[in-house]
Amino acid sequence: MTRRRLSPAPASLLIMLAAWLPFLPMLAMDWPLSNLVLMQGAAALLLSRWFRLPLWWQVINTGFFPLLWLVYQADIEPIWFLAGFALLALTSLGSLKTRVPLYLSSQRAVEAVAGRVPAQARVLDLGCGLGGWLASLKTRRPDLVLAGVEVAPLNWLASRLRLNGKAAIRLGSLWEEDLSDYDVVYAYLSPAPMAELWRKVEREMRPGSLFISNTFAVPGIEPDETVELKDLSHARLLIWRR
Ligand SMILES: C[S@@+](CC[C@H](N)C(=O)[O-])C[C@H]1O[C@@H](n2cnc3c(N)ncnc32)[C@H](O)[C@@H]1O
Structure with a gap:
C-alpha cells in the first residue's frame, strides 16, 4: 500500500x-x-x-x-435497527447492483459547473441523489433548464420534493435517459459504469455538448479539461466536449 x-x-x-x-x-x-x-x-x-x-x-x-x-x-430497541436498515435499503440497496453508492457533490462542484455552462443550457444530473447539486446549481444559475434521474426511491422522493417546479426529476435508470436532449450531462457515480456510460455518451450526446464526470475517469479516454476542486474529498471534474 x-x-x-x-x-x-x-x-x-x-x-x-x-x-x-x-x-x-x-x-x-x-x-x-x-x-x-x-x-x-x-x-x-x-x-x-x-x-x-x-x-x-x-x-x-x-x-x-x-x-x-x-x-x-446501549440498550437500543431492535425496531431502530430495522428502521435504519429500511432507510439504508431505500437509499442505497440498489447500489449492490449498480455499484454506485450515495454520496454528495461538494459546493465547489456546483460552482465549477455553474461557471462553465452556457446560458439557458439544458443540464441533466445522472443519478441526482438527494437533489442537492441541482438545487444549488439552480440558485446560482436560474437561467438553466434542469433535469435529474434517480433510481433509489427515497433519494428520488427527496429530490422531487426539494426541486418541485425547479427541475424535472424522473424515477428510473440513467440507462433509459436520452442524452441527446441535453447540452450538459453531469455524473458523479463510481468507476463501475464509466466505460459503458462513455459508449452511451458517444452514441447520444450532440456535438458541442459537455459531459462532466465528478472524480471518475473514463478508461482510456483523456478529458479535454480537468478541474481540481480542492474540496474535502480531493475531488476533480473531468470535462469532455463532444
Ligand atoms: C454518488 S451519488 C451522486 C448524487 C448527486 N448527483 C450529487 O452529485 O450530489 C450517485 C447517485 O446515483 C444513483 N444511481 C446509481 N446508479 C443509477 C442508475 N443506474 N440510474 C439512476 N440513478 C443511479 C444512486 O442511487 C445515487 O443516488
Whole structure:
C-alpha cells in the first residue's frame, strides 16, 4: 500500500484492520474492550493521517470501532435497527447492483459547473441523489433548464420534493435517459459504469455538448479539461466536449 495509490475506501478498510494488529495479544488476554477500541481508534487515526486520507475518512476510521462498541453497549430497541436498515435499503440497496453508492457533490462542484455552462443550457444530473447539486446549481444559475434521474426511491422522493417546479426529476435508470436532449450531462457515480456510460455518451450526446464526470475517469479516454476542486474529498471534474 503506497501512500497515495489506493483510493480511500479500500485503504480505510485495510487501515481499520491493521489498527487492530498491535492489540491482538491484549484482546487474547481479556483486556477491557472499552480501552482496546479507544487504542484501536487512535492507531487508525495515526495510520489514516500517515496515508493522507481525506479528513472525513480519518474521522470515520477513528470512530468506527469505538462507535460500534457504544452501540453494542446501549440498550437500543431492535425496531431502530430495522428502521435504519429500511432507510439504508431505500437509499442505497440498489447500489449492490449498480455499484454506485450515495454520496454528495461538494459546493465547489456546483460552482465549477455553474461557471462553465452556457446560458439557458439544458443540464441533466445522472443519478441526482438527494437533489442537492441541482438545487444549488439552480440558485446560482436560474437561467438553466434542469433535469435529474434517480433510481433509489427515497433519494428520488427527496429530490422531487426539494426541486418541485425547479427541475424535472424522473424515477428510473440513467440507462433509459436520452442524452441527446441535453447540452450538459453531469455524473458523479463510481468507476463501475464509466466505460459503458462513455459508449452511451458517444452514441447520444450532440456535438458541442459537455459531459462532466465528478472524480471518475473514463478508461482510456483523456478529458479535454480537468478541474481540481480542492474540496474535502480531493475531488476533480473531468470535462469532455463532444
Ligand atoms: C454518488 S451519488 C451522486 C448524487 C448527486 N448527483 C450529487 O452529485 O450530489 C450517485 C447517485 O446515483 C444513483 N444511481 C446509481 N446508479 C443509477 C442508475 N443506474 N440510474 C439512476 N440513478 C443511479 C444512486 O442511487 C445515487 O443516488
